[in-house]
Amino acid sequence: MLKKLLGIDKKMLLFIGVFAGIIVSVVTVKTLAYTDSPEFCSSCHIMTEVHDSFSDSNHAGLSCGDCHLPHDTMVNKYTYKQRPE
Numbered sequence: 001m002l003k004k005l006l007g008i009d010k011k012m013l014l015f016i017g018v019f020a021g022i023i024v025s026v027v028t029v030k031t032l033a034y035t036d037s038p039e040f041c042s043s044c045h046i047m048t049e050v051h052d053s054f055s056d057s058n059h060a061g062l063s064c065g066d067c068h069l070p071h072d073t074m075v076n077k078y079t080y081k082q083r084p085e
Contacts, residue, residue, distance in 0.1 A: 035081065036063040 008016075034040055041064040042051035054060065059067075070076045 032078070036065045038064055 038051060038054060042048065065077070065081070070080055
């Protein structure tokens with residue numbers, strides 16, 4: 001039935017699905033990592049002075065989320081990140 005509908009055999013459709021899943025997974029992981037970075041936080045807020053002092057402090061190796069987000073579950077962390085300020 002799929003072959004008639006799409007004109008593609010099942011193996012090719014499976015390959016395309018797996019490849020698309022890998023691409024989506026990599027993009028998601030990279031995006032979530034970037035949204036934890038101090039550069040991302042300072043780009044969304046008027047925090048130039050705060051970011052500059054943070055970069056020169058002993059906390060420079062941390063991300064903003066290390067102190068400002070809950071760490072109990074991934075769901076709570078990313079739900080908290082999405083809340084409007």
